[in-house]
Amino acid sequence: MDTSIWRPILYLIGVMAFAGVNAAWLGWCERKGAGHIQRRIGPKEVGPYGLLQPLADGIKLMTKQLLVPQGVDGILFRVAPVLAMIPAITSMVAIPFSATFHARPIELSVLLIFALASIGMMAILLGGWASNNKYSLISAARSVSQNVAYEIPMLITVITIVMLSGSMNLEEIALQQKGGFWNWYIFPIAGQSIAQAIIMPVSFLIFFTCSVAETNRAPFDMAEAESELIAGHMTEYGSMGFGLFMMGEYLNIVVGACLTAILFFGGWDSPLPFIPSGVLWFVLKIYLLIFTFIWIRWTYPRTQIYKLLNLSWKILIPFSLAILLLTAVFIKIEGILI
């Protein structure tokens, strides 16, 4: 057994702190970003630039009573928000922030993240069902069909990367892209193989679309389409029940951004070889990606659930399968040539 058992535990505690703080201030970022996109200021009253707004919100949420309405399934109703939070936090363990800054090397970290993401889906499903509210139920049904639909192309694109890199270890994948931005998987200029050069940008688009859909963000926020389903699975939740769902959602965004950054943008690698790489680069990348999430959300109107599913089943899945096949063929050809 690994004697450094404390490392993941401490790391987990650190991640939990990070998660809470991050979720809170991502909320601030989102509101501030939305504000500026909408040509207004956003939060400004609490603290300088409204920076303490998340604290105020947090205190408000925590001091509120957790209302358990009549007719709900009490246990599942209380479990669901926690269940939304746990996998999101746990998947942070699998993410290497830099060559040295990670919980422990996990061989199958990509797989772990996806395995945990599927539990997060369960949270929405149970929360929506336990609320005993038709809007929540419709939302649960929607989010499950959406997540199932988008998990498939997402997994297939990840498999292409796994095939290219020959590893399911995020650290390993990141290391393979080191030494300047032209080595990152997204850029077709000077990648390691022909397959990457041709396919990766398309692959990235599919992956990014899927991660927006998987995190239930606009324009794919079918589960909480407020003009149709009020707040979806969160309709009946108040106080920290709602807070946990929100934190889980923001953490999922962070995880999605981390995954995208590692798989396509070289992780903690600096864009130019003479600039030292490090955790700062990683953080910069994920926050740029998160900003893109926010930007998209405040720009586009929402799609409609059936059109959303059609997009996945009729466009993304066939495309990603074709990419998978092409990648396999290219790798084989290269194998023969070399």
Added chain:
Amino acid sequence: MSIIRETKWALLELFPEQKATEAEAEVAAWNKIIADARAKAEAEEAAKAKAAAKAAEKAGEKTEAAEKAPEEAPPPEAAPAEETAPAEEEPVPEMDPEGDPPVSIEPESPRPLGVLVRDYKARGVHLDVLCSPDQVVEAAKLLTGAGYFLESVTGVDWIKEEQMEVDYDFNRTDGPLCRVVVRTRLPRSAPEVPTVSDICPGAGWHERETHDFFGIKFIGHPYLVPILLPEDADYHPLLKDFTP
């Protein structure tokens, strides 16, 4: 033929008596116009004979034009309406078979059933129809068949006369403007009128509203429950003797 004239004659189908008198009046009016035109032409001809050669030429053209008009006079059925008494001494205004019919005289209250042509400037409607309650459906059918749509339905409580009135406002979206209001009077003690909601489904809500406010029963309405008032409301606030 103008749309107002056309609609008026279509609606007169409901009132055979008025139609007969109006048709007669039409013929009389037209006869008078023709006679006037002839007399005018003759007078002009006489004047022309006296006039100089240049003036005579011009007058000749006019006569031709004047003589043409009577020939175009339509048969009595399609003849334009004319309600002002044709026997009047003052000269009859020039009648244009394509133009709008002249405005009816303000009737004495209570007015008889029938169609009136209203002054649009003062009233905002062109045709004003008063019919009996059982003629409402027929009128609605006639009007929707003629391309009209129902704009609104409303009631009035004439408490002094112990009567209720239901007004149906019709309008059309295509072609020239013509607003028609169809009214019917009901006894205040038992206000009942057949529904027009099967002809114009839009009437469904308006009739429910009228039922809410006046308690007028629309016989045959598929779903006559309160629409604006609470669902258990048993009062009718727009009645003049309503006290909250």
Added chain:
Amino acid sequence: MTEPILCTPDETFVLNLGPQHPATHGVLRVKLTMDGEYIVEAEPVLGYIHRMHEKMAENGTFAQFMPNTPRMDYLSALSFNQGYCMAVERAAGIEVPERAEYIRTITVELNRISSHLLWWGAFILDLGGFTPLLYAFDDREKILDLLEHVTGSRLTYCYYRFGGVYNDIDDEFITGTREFIKRLRSRMPTLYHDLVTGNIILIKRLKDIGHISPEVCRKYGATGPVLRGSGIEYDVRKNEPYSIYPELDFDIPHYPEGDCMARYMVRMDEIEQSLRIIEQSLDKLPGGPVQAKVPKTLKPPAGDCYAAVEAAKGTFGCRLICDGDKGPYRLKLRSPCFSNLSLFGEIAEGMLLADALAVMGSLDLVIPEIDR
């Protein structure tokens, strides 16, 4: 059109949309019988903010009812102002001075633009786009400032008087309006059309959704942009000209498709047409009084009359019945949304929930006006 899935009645469930729901823009309740995400039957339930304006009219004088009119459709308050004024003026035989008519036209068109802008923002919000609302409010704010300057209020204007308007407009208003026209014209193509109208998601959400045929419009008496979105070129301003509209040069936008996109485009084009109308009215603005001589207590002769105006949502009609007294004997207010909403039950059948809400948004409902 997607066909609803055939099912036995016990597999459906009733979804109560409202009376408090983000998509109903007020207290409207729609009882939806659903089969999964498909609507089997939709029944709007009204009356949550019914205030019996018509009874209030009967209880006061003509002038006393004036402030009630903007409380119905608070988004195009001036149209309702004008409709009521026209009815009373018609009954009492009051002539409105020309300058007053021009001022009325300018202000009512400004109000129409502000109503359409707000609808635009709210409609995109219904579709899940948050940002356009704020852009629309940005422009609407300018209109509110302008109208506040002349009318004294920002939303529930009570600016018109029988026989004229309350207040003359000044140079500040005129230059401000001209500036606003320039500003909105420059913003329309980029902010409004590039950002939203051309958006692929929006087009997919609106094209071929909620088809309303001209027959359905006629059956239910729908008017305004709903009717024009079904391809019928009907506008009270053109078909039944009132005020100074016959002297102005403007078009009636109409689209034959009858879907949500058509209704959307009608309103967007109407904003531009209203700008044209305002511009022309400002150019032609004559001098003279803004208020005719009107007796202090109006006592129109007994009789009834009808006046209709084109409000932002459709035809607003006033049937005024006088008995020679100081106040109306009976005042019927024919509000456009009441009729426009009544067709919702028919077209919503077999529709997806999300589409039905898009359709409801495209009808541009203002609930206080429906409930009166």
Added chain:
Amino acid sequence: MQTLFCQPAASPSLFSAEGFVGLIFLLTITIVIFGAAIATTSKRLVRCVAGLAVAFTGVAGVYYFLLSPFVAMMQMLIYVGAVSILIAFAVMMASPESHKGTYRGGVLAGPIGFSTGVIFFAALSILGLKTEWQAFPRQETGSIEHVGMAFLTTYSLVFELISIVLLLAIIGALVLARRGRSRV
């Protein structure tokens, strides 16, 4: 692990790494049993499914203990992420009403089920006790190449059978779902 059960006196201290690992192992076992108990005893179908998911998660933990992280992850991904959710989804869609009870069979259902369980448990216990257990050295790191090779050569049949699990889940979900509805 056996030492932990047989010689409590010699068990490692709780705060050593070994002890901590043992604790976690016990935890996973408890999770499995707890989940299974919920799944079998709960009266609400959705809770049963939730229990099932808990049990699956526990089993994934056991796999992880057996130094087979890949299988553990797959267990999570397929059983928790797909099978449970499919079943839960179908159950929810079956009836919008929350009070949907589990189906109670005839009188014999309980005893038969119980005896089957006992026989199964007994058989497994006997097998477990009689077998001469020996620790296999960990053969490879479980890298993608190895897993891929194993899937497409030695264990190809097993790999194919996994798809049958999903099929069964779908059919089972449909059966559960149809029961609540009127038989058309």
